Amino acid sequence: MGRKRNQGKARKAAKAKAEDAEGVKKLQQLGLSHAKMLQDGTVFICLHGAGPLCFEGICHEFVTAFREEFYAEAFRKEFFYAANHIGDSLSSCLIAADDATVDEFAEMWNDSAKMEIAKSCFLSEGAQHILEGEYNHARENAVFARYLEQTIAIDLLKTQATMNWPKINELSRFVLDPTIRGDVHTLVKFFRKRIPCSCLDKKYEEVKSITKMGMCYNPDCPIPCAYVERSKTMYCSRCRSVTYCSRECQKAHWKLHKLHCEKCAALIAKFEAE
Ligand SMILES: [Zn+2]
Ligand SMILES: [Zn+2]
Ligand SMILES: [Zn+2]
Ligand SMILES: [Zn+2]
Structure with missing residues:
Protein backbone atom coordinates (compact mmCIF):
# COMPACT_ATOMS: atom_id res chain seq x y z
CA MET A 1 0.00 0.00 0.00
CA GLY A 2 2.71 2.39 1.10
CA ARG A 3 4.74 1.53 -1.98
CA LYS A 4 1.86 2.22 -4.31
CA ARG A 5 1.34 5.64 -2.82
CA ASN A 6 5.01 6.40 -3.25
CA GLN A 7 4.87 5.32 -6.86
CA GLY A 8 1.96 7.66 -7.38
CA LYS A 9 3.95 10.48 -5.82
CA ALA A 10 6.95 9.73 -8.01
CA ARG A 11 4.78 9.76 -11.13
CA LYS A 12 3.31 13.10 -10.11
CA ALA A 13 6.79 14.51 -9.46
CA ALA A 14 8.03 13.27 -12.84
CA LYS A 15 5.05 14.90 -14.56
CA ALA A 16 5.65 18.17 -12.72
CA LYS A 17 9.29 18.06 -13.74
CA ALA A 18 8.39 17.54 -17.41
CA GLU A 19 6.01 20.51 -17.30
CA ASP A 20 8.69 22.51 -15.55
CA ALA A 21 11.22 21.69 -18.28
CA GLU A 22 8.66 22.65 -20.93
CA GLY A 23 8.08 25.97 -19.15
CA VAL A 24 11.80 26.67 -18.85
CA LYS A 25 12.24 25.92 -22.55
CA LYS A 26 9.56 28.47 -23.40
CA LEU A 27 11.25 31.06 -21.20
CA GLN A 28 14.58 30.38 -22.88
CA GLN A 29 13.00 30.91 -26.29
CA LEU A 30 11.87 34.31 -25.06
CA GLY A 31 15.46 35.11 -24.18
CA LEU A 32 14.79 34.91 -20.45
CA THR A 211 43.60 31.87 -19.34
CA LYS A 212 43.44 35.16 -17.48
CA MET A 213 44.94 38.00 -19.48
CA GLY A 214 46.63 41.17 -18.38
CA MET A 215 48.46 43.98 -20.11
CA CYS A 216 51.78 45.70 -20.49
CA TYR A 217 51.64 49.48 -20.05
CA ASN A 218 54.61 50.11 -22.30
CA PRO A 219 53.06 51.61 -25.47
CA ASP A 220 55.99 50.20 -27.46
CA CYS A 221 55.64 46.69 -26.05
CA PRO A 222 56.66 44.15 -28.71
CA ILE A 223 53.71 41.88 -27.86
CA PRO A 224 50.70 42.62 -30.13
CA CYS A 225 48.37 45.06 -28.37
CA ALA A 226 50.45 44.42 -25.22
CA TYR A 227 48.00 41.61 -24.45
CA VAL A 228 49.88 39.39 -22.02
CA GLU A 229 49.04 36.37 -19.88
CA ARG A 230 48.27 37.82 -16.45
CA SER A 231 50.53 35.38 -14.60
CA LYS A 232 53.45 36.72 -16.66
CA THR A 233 52.89 40.38 -15.82
CA MET A 234 54.44 42.28 -12.95
CA TYR A 235 53.38 45.43 -11.16
CA CYS A 236 55.57 48.48 -10.75
CA SER A 237 56.46 47.84 -7.11
CA ARG A 238 56.49 51.54 -6.17
CA CYS A 239 53.04 52.59 -7.33
CA ARG A 240 51.24 49.30 -8.07
CA SER A 241 49.22 51.16 -10.68
CA VAL A 242 50.79 49.75 -13.86
CA THR A 243 51.85 46.28 -15.06
CA TYR A 244 54.54 45.16 -17.51
CA CYS A 245 55.41 42.01 -19.43
CA SER A 246 59.15 42.37 -18.79
CA ARG A 247 61.89 44.42 -17.12
CA GLU A 248 62.74 45.77 -20.59
CA CYS A 249 59.26 47.17 -21.02
CA GLN A 250 59.31 48.66 -17.53
CA LYS A 251 62.62 50.38 -18.29
CA ALA A 252 61.39 51.62 -21.67
CA HIS A 253 58.25 53.14 -20.09
CA TRP A 254 60.00 54.76 -17.13
CA LYS A 255 60.44 58.21 -18.68
CA LEU A 256 56.70 58.44 -19.34
CA HIS A 257 55.66 56.74 -16.13
CA LYS A 258 58.00 58.52 -13.70
CA LEU A 259 55.77 61.48 -12.83
CA HIS A 260 52.66 59.37 -12.26
CA CYS A 261 54.71 56.83 -10.29
CA GLU A 262 56.10 59.45 -7.94
CA LYS A 263 52.66 60.94 -7.33
CA CYS A 264 51.23 57.51 -6.50
CA ALA A 265 54.20 56.56 -4.32
CA ALA A 266 53.67 59.77 -2.30
CA LEU A 267 49.98 58.91 -1.82
CA ILE A 268 50.88 55.38 -0.71
CA ALA A 269 53.45 56.71 1.78
CA LYS A 270 50.87 59.14 3.18
CA PHE A 271 48.24 56.36 3.39
CA GLU A 272 50.61 54.04 5.23
CA ALA A 273 51.62 56.76 7.71
CA GLU A 274 47.97 57.43 8.68
ZN1 LIG B 1 23.33 47.64 -20.76
ZN1 LIG C 1 20.59 36.52 -10.11
ZN1 LIG D 1 55.67 44.72 -22.72
ZN1 LIG E 1 55.16 53.02 -10.83
Missing part, protein backbone atom coordinates in the same frame (compact mmCIF):
# COMPACT_ATOMS: atom_id res chain seq x y z
CA SER A 33 17.50 32.33 -19.87
CA HIS A 34 17.88 33.18 -16.20
CA ALA A 35 14.16 33.02 -15.42
CA LYS A 36 12.96 30.13 -13.29
CA MET A 37 9.56 28.47 -13.39
CA LEU A 38 8.47 27.87 -9.81
CA GLN A 39 6.49 24.82 -8.63
CA ASP A 40 3.20 26.71 -8.74
CA GLY A 41 3.81 27.81 -12.32
CA THR A 42 4.78 31.39 -11.53
CA VAL A 43 7.91 32.85 -13.12
CA PHE A 44 10.76 34.17 -11.04
CA ILE A 45 13.20 36.60 -12.65
CA CYS A 46 16.29 37.40 -10.64
CA LEU A 47 17.57 40.99 -10.62
CA HIS A 48 21.00 39.89 -9.34
CA GLY A 49 20.95 42.25 -6.37
CA ALA A 50 19.42 45.36 -7.93
CA GLY A 51 16.87 46.99 -5.65
CA PRO A 52 14.08 49.50 -6.39
CA LEU A 53 16.56 52.40 -6.03
CA CYS A 54 18.28 51.20 -9.21
CA PHE A 55 15.20 52.12 -11.20
CA GLU A 56 14.29 55.56 -9.90
CA GLY A 57 15.66 58.38 -7.81
CA ILE A 58 19.15 59.82 -7.34
CA CYS A 59 21.09 56.54 -7.67
CA HIS A 60 19.41 55.74 -10.96
CA GLU A 61 20.01 59.29 -12.23
CA PHE A 62 23.65 59.12 -11.22
CA VAL A 63 24.23 55.77 -12.93
CA THR A 64 22.67 57.14 -16.12
CA ALA A 65 24.69 60.38 -15.98
CA PHE A 66 27.98 58.60 -15.22
CA ARG A 67 27.55 56.33 -18.23
CA GLU A 68 26.60 59.22 -20.51
CA GLU A 69 29.58 61.31 -19.45
CA PHE A 70 31.92 58.35 -19.95
CA TYR A 71 30.77 57.94 -23.56
CA ALA A 72 30.72 61.67 -24.21
CA GLU A 73 34.43 61.75 -23.36
CA ALA A 74 35.17 58.62 -25.39
CA PHE A 75 33.57 60.15 -28.49
CA ARG A 76 35.18 63.56 -27.92
CA LYS A 77 38.59 61.92 -27.86
CA GLU A 78 37.71 59.38 -30.55
CA PHE A 79 39.17 56.75 -28.27
CA PHE A 80 37.26 53.97 -29.89
CA TYR A 81 39.40 54.40 -32.96
CA ALA A 82 42.74 54.97 -31.30
CA ALA A 83 44.91 51.90 -31.40
CA ASN A 84 47.80 53.18 -29.35
CA HIS A 85 46.20 54.38 -26.18
CA ILE A 86 46.06 51.15 -24.28
CA GLY A 87 45.21 51.92 -20.70
CA ASP A 88 45.01 55.69 -20.87
CA SER A 89 41.79 55.86 -22.84
CA LEU A 90 39.75 53.92 -20.34
CA SER A 91 41.12 55.75 -17.32
CA SER A 92 40.66 59.20 -18.85
CA CYS A 93 37.03 58.46 -19.75
CA LEU A 94 36.34 57.26 -16.21
CA ILE A 95 38.02 60.31 -14.71
CA ALA A 96 36.04 62.58 -17.07
CA ALA A 97 32.77 60.91 -15.98
CA ASP A 98 33.84 61.35 -12.36
CA ASP A 99 34.70 65.04 -12.85
CA ALA A 100 31.52 65.75 -14.79
CA THR A 101 29.25 64.31 -12.09
CA VAL A 102 31.14 65.26 -8.93
CA ASP A 103 29.27 68.54 -8.27
CA GLU A 104 25.79 67.66 -9.45
CA PHE A 105 25.92 64.33 -7.62
CA ALA A 106 27.93 65.34 -4.54
CA GLU A 107 25.23 63.58 -2.50
CA MET A 108 26.30 60.32 -4.18
CA TRP A 109 30.07 60.77 -4.12
CA ASN A 110 30.02 61.52 -0.38
CA ASP A 111 27.82 58.63 0.69
CA SER A 112 29.22 55.10 0.58
CA ALA A 113 25.77 53.51 1.02
CA LYS A 114 24.40 55.34 -2.01
CA MET A 115 27.52 54.51 -4.01
CA GLU A 116 27.07 50.84 -3.12
CA ILE A 117 23.58 51.02 -4.60
CA ALA A 118 24.96 52.62 -7.78
CA LYS A 119 27.54 49.83 -7.92
CA SER A 120 24.81 47.20 -7.52
CA CYS A 121 22.95 48.72 -10.49
CA PHE A 122 26.00 48.21 -12.72
CA LEU A 123 26.60 44.72 -11.31
CA SER A 124 23.02 43.65 -11.90
CA GLU A 125 22.97 44.92 -15.46
CA GLY A 126 26.33 43.37 -16.26
CA ALA A 127 25.40 39.97 -14.81
CA GLN A 128 22.30 39.96 -16.98
CA HIS A 129 24.33 40.88 -20.07
CA ILE A 130 26.60 37.88 -19.36
CA LEU A 131 23.62 35.55 -19.19
CA GLU A 132 22.52 36.91 -22.56
CA GLY A 133 26.01 36.48 -24.04
CA GLU A 134 26.46 40.26 -24.43
CA TYR A 135 30.01 40.38 -23.16
CA ASN A 136 30.90 43.83 -24.42
CA HIS A 137 27.96 45.37 -22.60
CA ALA A 138 28.91 43.37 -19.51
CA ARG A 139 32.45 44.77 -19.76
CA GLU A 140 31.21 48.36 -19.60
CA ASN A 141 29.25 47.59 -16.48
CA ALA A 142 32.19 45.77 -14.92
CA VAL A 143 34.47 48.75 -15.52
CA PHE A 144 31.98 51.19 -14.00
CA ALA A 145 31.34 48.92 -11.00
CA ARG A 146 35.02 48.41 -10.29
CA TYR A 147 35.78 52.12 -10.65
CA LEU A 148 33.04 52.96 -8.12
CA GLU A 149 34.19 50.14 -5.84
CA GLN A 150 37.74 51.49 -5.76
CA THR A 151 36.55 55.09 -5.37
CA ILE A 152 34.49 54.07 -2.34
CA ALA A 153 37.56 52.34 -0.86
CA ILE A 154 39.89 55.28 -1.53
CA ASP A 155 37.75 58.35 -0.81
CA LEU A 156 35.11 57.16 1.64
CA LEU A 157 36.29 54.09 3.52
CA LYS A 158 40.01 55.00 3.34
CA THR A 159 40.97 51.36 2.98
CA GLN A 160 42.93 51.83 -0.25
CA ALA A 161 45.61 54.38 -1.16
CA THR A 162 45.40 54.71 -4.94
CA MET A 163 43.48 53.46 -7.95
CA ASN A 164 44.61 50.05 -9.18
CA TRP A 165 44.17 50.68 -12.92
CA PRO A 166 45.26 47.23 -14.14
CA LYS A 167 42.34 45.75 -12.15
CA ILE A 168 39.99 47.96 -14.18
CA ASN A 169 41.75 47.46 -17.50
CA GLU A 170 41.77 43.69 -17.25
CA LEU A 171 37.96 43.73 -17.41
CA SER A 172 37.89 45.65 -20.68
CA ARG A 173 40.41 46.78 -23.24
CA PHE A 174 39.72 49.72 -25.51
CA VAL A 175 41.95 48.89 -28.44
CA LEU A 176 41.31 48.73 -32.18
CA ASP A 177 41.26 44.95 -32.32
CA PRO A 178 37.78 43.96 -31.11
CA THR A 179 38.95 40.45 -30.25
CA ILE A 180 41.15 41.88 -27.51
CA ARG A 181 38.68 42.84 -24.86
CA GLY A 182 39.81 41.13 -21.67
CA ASP A 183 39.17 37.44 -21.02
CA VAL A 184 35.71 36.12 -20.19
CA HIS A 185 37.03 34.18 -17.18
CA THR A 186 38.01 37.40 -15.40
CA LEU A 187 34.77 39.06 -16.44
CA VAL A 188 32.42 36.33 -15.19
CA LYS A 189 34.43 35.86 -11.99
CA PHE A 190 34.16 39.59 -11.25
CA PHE A 191 30.36 39.57 -11.38
CA ARG A 192 29.87 36.15 -9.77
CA LYS A 193 31.86 37.22 -6.72
CA ARG A 194 29.78 40.38 -6.25
CA ILE A 195 26.16 39.44 -6.98
CA PRO A 196 24.11 37.98 -4.10
CA CYS A 197 22.58 35.18 -6.23
CA SER A 198 23.96 32.07 -7.89
CA CYS A 199 22.86 33.03 -11.42
CA LEU A 200 26.42 32.98 -12.80
CA ASP A 201 27.58 29.72 -11.19
CA LYS A 202 26.91 27.66 -14.30
CA LYS A 203 28.54 30.20 -16.61
CA TYR A 204 31.58 30.34 -14.37
CA GLU A 205 32.06 26.57 -14.66
CA GLU A 206 32.12 27.01 -18.44
CA VAL A 207 34.75 29.75 -18.48
CA LYS A 208 36.99 29.08 -15.49
CA SER A 209 39.63 27.24 -17.53
CA ILE A 210 40.18 30.24 -19.87
Whole structure:
Protein backbone atom coordinates (compact mmCIF):
# COMPACT_ATOMS: atom_id res chain seq x y z
CA MET A 1 0.00 0.00 0.00
CA GLY A 2 2.71 2.39 1.10
CA ARG A 3 4.74 1.53 -1.98
CA LYS A 4 1.86 2.22 -4.31
CA ARG A 5 1.34 5.64 -2.82
CA ASN A 6 5.01 6.40 -3.25
CA GLN A 7 4.87 5.32 -6.86
CA GLY A 8 1.96 7.66 -7.38
CA LYS A 9 3.95 10.48 -5.82
CA ALA A 10 6.95 9.73 -8.01
CA ARG A 11 4.78 9.76 -11.13
CA LYS A 12 3.31 13.10 -10.11
CA ALA A 13 6.79 14.51 -9.46
CA ALA A 14 8.03 13.27 -12.84
CA LYS A 15 5.05 14.90 -14.56
CA ALA A 16 5.65 18.17 -12.72
CA LYS A 17 9.29 18.06 -13.74
CA ALA A 18 8.39 17.54 -17.41
CA GLU A 19 6.01 20.51 -17.30
CA ASP A 20 8.69 22.51 -15.55
CA ALA A 21 11.22 21.69 -18.28
CA GLU A 22 8.66 22.65 -20.93
CA GLY A 23 8.08 25.97 -19.15
CA VAL A 24 11.80 26.67 -18.85
CA LYS A 25 12.24 25.92 -22.55
CA LYS A 26 9.56 28.47 -23.40
CA LEU A 27 11.25 31.06 -21.20
CA GLN A 28 14.58 30.38 -22.88
CA GLN A 29 13.00 30.91 -26.29
CA LEU A 30 11.87 34.31 -25.06
CA GLY A 31 15.46 35.11 -24.18
CA LEU A 32 14.79 34.91 -20.45
CA SER A 33 17.50 32.33 -19.87
CA HIS A 34 17.88 33.18 -16.20
CA ALA A 35 14.16 33.02 -15.42
CA LYS A 36 12.96 30.13 -13.29
CA MET A 37 9.56 28.47 -13.39
CA LEU A 38 8.47 27.87 -9.81
CA GLN A 39 6.49 24.82 -8.63
CA ASP A 40 3.20 26.71 -8.74
CA GLY A 41 3.81 27.81 -12.32
CA THR A 42 4.78 31.39 -11.53
CA VAL A 43 7.91 32.85 -13.12
CA PHE A 44 10.76 34.17 -11.04
CA ILE A 45 13.20 36.60 -12.65
CA CYS A 46 16.29 37.40 -10.64
CA LEU A 47 17.57 40.99 -10.62
CA HIS A 48 21.00 39.89 -9.34
CA GLY A 49 20.95 42.25 -6.37
CA ALA A 50 19.42 45.36 -7.93
CA GLY A 51 16.87 46.99 -5.65
CA PRO A 52 14.08 49.50 -6.39
CA LEU A 53 16.56 52.40 -6.03
CA CYS A 54 18.28 51.20 -9.21
CA PHE A 55 15.20 52.12 -11.20
CA GLU A 56 14.29 55.56 -9.90
CA GLY A 57 15.66 58.38 -7.81
CA ILE A 58 19.15 59.82 -7.34
CA CYS A 59 21.09 56.54 -7.67
CA HIS A 60 19.41 55.74 -10.96
CA GLU A 61 20.01 59.29 -12.23
CA PHE A 62 23.65 59.12 -11.22
CA VAL A 63 24.23 55.77 -12.93
CA THR A 64 22.67 57.14 -16.12
CA ALA A 65 24.69 60.38 -15.98
CA PHE A 66 27.98 58.60 -15.22
CA ARG A 67 27.55 56.33 -18.23
CA GLU A 68 26.60 59.22 -20.51
CA GLU A 69 29.58 61.31 -19.45
CA PHE A 70 31.92 58.35 -19.95
CA TYR A 71 30.77 57.94 -23.56
CA ALA A 72 30.72 61.67 -24.21
CA GLU A 73 34.43 61.75 -23.36
CA ALA A 74 35.17 58.62 -25.39
CA PHE A 75 33.57 60.15 -28.49
CA ARG A 76 35.18 63.56 -27.92
CA LYS A 77 38.59 61.92 -27.86
CA GLU A 78 37.71 59.38 -30.55
CA PHE A 79 39.17 56.75 -28.27
CA PHE A 80 37.26 53.97 -29.89
CA TYR A 81 39.40 54.40 -32.96
CA ALA A 82 42.74 54.97 -31.30
CA ALA A 83 44.91 51.90 -31.40
CA ASN A 84 47.80 53.18 -29.35
CA HIS A 85 46.20 54.38 -26.18
CA ILE A 86 46.06 51.15 -24.28
CA GLY A 87 45.21 51.92 -20.70
CA ASP A 88 45.01 55.69 -20.87
CA SER A 89 41.79 55.86 -22.84
CA LEU A 90 39.75 53.92 -20.34
CA SER A 91 41.12 55.75 -17.32
CA SER A 92 40.66 59.20 -18.85
CA CYS A 93 37.03 58.46 -19.75
CA LEU A 94 36.34 57.26 -16.21
CA ILE A 95 38.02 60.31 -14.71
CA ALA A 96 36.04 62.58 -17.07
CA ALA A 97 32.77 60.91 -15.98
CA ASP A 98 33.84 61.35 -12.36
CA ASP A 99 34.70 65.04 -12.85
CA ALA A 100 31.52 65.75 -14.79
CA THR A 101 29.25 64.31 -12.09
CA VAL A 102 31.14 65.26 -8.93
CA ASP A 103 29.27 68.54 -8.27
CA GLU A 104 25.79 67.66 -9.45
CA PHE A 105 25.92 64.33 -7.62
CA ALA A 106 27.93 65.34 -4.54
CA GLU A 107 25.23 63.58 -2.50
CA MET A 108 26.30 60.32 -4.18
CA TRP A 109 30.07 60.77 -4.12
CA ASN A 110 30.02 61.52 -0.38
CA ASP A 111 27.82 58.63 0.69
CA SER A 112 29.22 55.10 0.58
CA ALA A 113 25.77 53.51 1.02
CA LYS A 114 24.40 55.34 -2.01
CA MET A 115 27.52 54.51 -4.01
CA GLU A 116 27.07 50.84 -3.12
CA ILE A 117 23.58 51.02 -4.60
CA ALA A 118 24.96 52.62 -7.78
CA LYS A 119 27.54 49.83 -7.92
CA SER A 120 24.81 47.20 -7.52
CA CYS A 121 22.95 48.72 -10.49
CA PHE A 122 26.00 48.21 -12.72
CA LEU A 123 26.60 44.72 -11.31
CA SER A 124 23.02 43.65 -11.90
CA GLU A 125 22.97 44.92 -15.46
CA GLY A 126 26.33 43.37 -16.26
CA ALA A 127 25.40 39.97 -14.81
CA GLN A 128 22.30 39.96 -16.98
CA HIS A 129 24.33 40.88 -20.07
CA ILE A 130 26.60 37.88 -19.36
CA LEU A 131 23.62 35.55 -19.19
CA GLU A 132 22.52 36.91 -22.56
CA GLY A 133 26.01 36.48 -24.04
CA GLU A 134 26.46 40.26 -24.43
CA TYR A 135 30.01 40.38 -23.16
CA ASN A 136 30.90 43.83 -24.42
CA HIS A 137 27.96 45.37 -22.60
CA ALA A 138 28.91 43.37 -19.51
CA ARG A 139 32.45 44.77 -19.76
CA GLU A 140 31.21 48.36 -19.60
CA ASN A 141 29.25 47.59 -16.48
CA ALA A 142 32.19 45.77 -14.92
CA VAL A 143 34.47 48.75 -15.52
CA PHE A 144 31.98 51.19 -14.00
CA ALA A 145 31.34 48.92 -11.00
CA ARG A 146 35.02 48.41 -10.29
CA TYR A 147 35.78 52.12 -10.65
CA LEU A 148 33.04 52.96 -8.12
CA GLU A 149 34.19 50.14 -5.84
CA GLN A 150 37.74 51.49 -5.76
CA THR A 151 36.55 55.09 -5.37
CA ILE A 152 34.49 54.07 -2.34
CA ALA A 153 37.56 52.34 -0.86
CA ILE A 154 39.89 55.28 -1.53
CA ASP A 155 37.75 58.35 -0.81
CA LEU A 156 35.11 57.16 1.64
CA LEU A 157 36.29 54.09 3.52
CA LYS A 158 40.01 55.00 3.34
CA THR A 159 40.97 51.36 2.98
CA GLN A 160 42.93 51.83 -0.25
CA ALA A 161 45.61 54.38 -1.16
CA THR A 162 45.40 54.71 -4.94
CA MET A 163 43.48 53.46 -7.95
CA ASN A 164 44.61 50.05 -9.18
CA TRP A 165 44.17 50.68 -12.92
CA PRO A 166 45.26 47.23 -14.14
CA LYS A 167 42.34 45.75 -12.15
CA ILE A 168 39.99 47.96 -14.18
CA ASN A 169 41.75 47.46 -17.50
CA GLU A 170 41.77 43.69 -17.25
CA LEU A 171 37.96 43.73 -17.41
CA SER A 172 37.89 45.65 -20.68
CA ARG A 173 40.41 46.78 -23.24
CA PHE A 174 39.72 49.72 -25.51
CA VAL A 175 41.95 48.89 -28.44
CA LEU A 176 41.31 48.73 -32.18
CA ASP A 177 41.26 44.95 -32.32
CA PRO A 178 37.78 43.96 -31.11
CA THR A 179 38.95 40.45 -30.25
CA ILE A 180 41.15 41.88 -27.51
CA ARG A 181 38.68 42.84 -24.86
CA GLY A 182 39.81 41.13 -21.67
CA ASP A 183 39.17 37.44 -21.02
CA VAL A 184 35.71 36.12 -20.19
CA HIS A 185 37.03 34.18 -17.18
CA THR A 186 38.01 37.40 -15.40
CA LEU A 187 34.77 39.06 -16.44
CA VAL A 188 32.42 36.33 -15.19
CA LYS A 189 34.43 35.86 -11.99
CA PHE A 190 34.16 39.59 -11.25
CA PHE A 191 30.36 39.57 -11.38
CA ARG A 192 29.87 36.15 -9.77
CA LYS A 193 31.86 37.22 -6.72
CA ARG A 194 29.78 40.38 -6.25
CA ILE A 195 26.16 39.44 -6.98
CA PRO A 196 24.11 37.98 -4.10
CA CYS A 197 22.58 35.18 -6.23
CA SER A 198 23.96 32.07 -7.89
CA CYS A 199 22.86 33.03 -11.42
CA LEU A 200 26.42 32.98 -12.80
CA ASP A 201 27.58 29.72 -11.19
CA LYS A 202 26.91 27.66 -14.30
CA LYS A 203 28.54 30.20 -16.61
CA TYR A 204 31.58 30.34 -14.37
CA GLU A 205 32.06 26.57 -14.66
CA GLU A 206 32.12 27.01 -18.44
CA VAL A 207 34.75 29.75 -18.48
CA LYS A 208 36.99 29.08 -15.49
CA SER A 209 39.63 27.24 -17.53
CA ILE A 210 40.18 30.24 -19.87
CA THR A 211 43.60 31.87 -19.34
CA LYS A 212 43.44 35.16 -17.48
CA MET A 213 44.94 38.00 -19.48
CA GLY A 214 46.63 41.17 -18.38
CA MET A 215 48.46 43.98 -20.11
CA CYS A 216 51.78 45.70 -20.49
CA TYR A 217 51.64 49.48 -20.05
CA ASN A 218 54.61 50.11 -22.30
CA PRO A 219 53.06 51.61 -25.47
CA ASP A 220 55.99 50.20 -27.46
CA CYS A 221 55.64 46.69 -26.05
CA PRO A 222 56.66 44.15 -28.71
CA ILE A 223 53.71 41.88 -27.86
CA PRO A 224 50.70 42.62 -30.13
CA CYS A 225 48.37 45.06 -28.37
CA ALA A 226 50.45 44.42 -25.22
CA TYR A 227 48.00 41.61 -24.45
CA VAL A 228 49.88 39.39 -22.02
CA GLU A 229 49.04 36.37 -19.88
CA ARG A 230 48.27 37.82 -16.45
CA SER A 231 50.53 35.38 -14.60
CA LYS A 232 53.45 36.72 -16.66
CA THR A 233 52.89 40.38 -15.82
CA MET A 234 54.44 42.28 -12.95
CA TYR A 235 53.38 45.43 -11.16
CA CYS A 236 55.57 48.48 -10.75
CA SER A 237 56.46 47.84 -7.11
CA ARG A 238 56.49 51.54 -6.17
CA CYS A 239 53.04 52.59 -7.33
CA ARG A 240 51.24 49.30 -8.07
CA SER A 241 49.22 51.16 -10.68
CA VAL A 242 50.79 49.75 -13.86
CA THR A 243 51.85 46.28 -15.06
CA TYR A 244 54.54 45.16 -17.51
CA CYS A 245 55.41 42.01 -19.43
CA SER A 246 59.15 42.37 -18.79
CA ARG A 247 61.89 44.42 -17.12
CA GLU A 248 62.74 45.77 -20.59
CA CYS A 249 59.26 47.17 -21.02
CA GLN A 250 59.31 48.66 -17.53
CA LYS A 251 62.62 50.38 -18.29
CA ALA A 252 61.39 51.62 -21.67
CA HIS A 253 58.25 53.14 -20.09
CA TRP A 254 60.00 54.76 -17.13
CA LYS A 255 60.44 58.21 -18.68
CA LEU A 256 56.70 58.44 -19.34
CA HIS A 257 55.66 56.74 -16.13
CA LYS A 258 58.00 58.52 -13.70
CA LEU A 259 55.77 61.48 -12.83
CA HIS A 260 52.66 59.37 -12.26
CA CYS A 261 54.71 56.83 -10.29
CA GLU A 262 56.10 59.45 -7.94
CA LYS A 263 52.66 60.94 -7.33
CA CYS A 264 51.23 57.51 -6.50
CA ALA A 265 54.20 56.56 -4.32
CA ALA A 266 53.67 59.77 -2.30
CA LEU A 267 49.98 58.91 -1.82
CA ILE A 268 50.88 55.38 -0.71
CA ALA A 269 53.45 56.71 1.78
CA LYS A 270 50.87 59.14 3.18
CA PHE A 271 48.24 56.36 3.39
CA GLU A 272 50.61 54.04 5.23
CA ALA A 273 51.62 56.76 7.71
CA GLU A 274 47.97 57.43 8.68
ZN1 LIG B 1 20.59 36.52 -10.11
ZN1 LIG C 1 23.33 47.64 -20.76
ZN1 LIG D 1 55.67 44.72 -22.72
ZN1 LIG E 1 55.16 53.02 -10.83
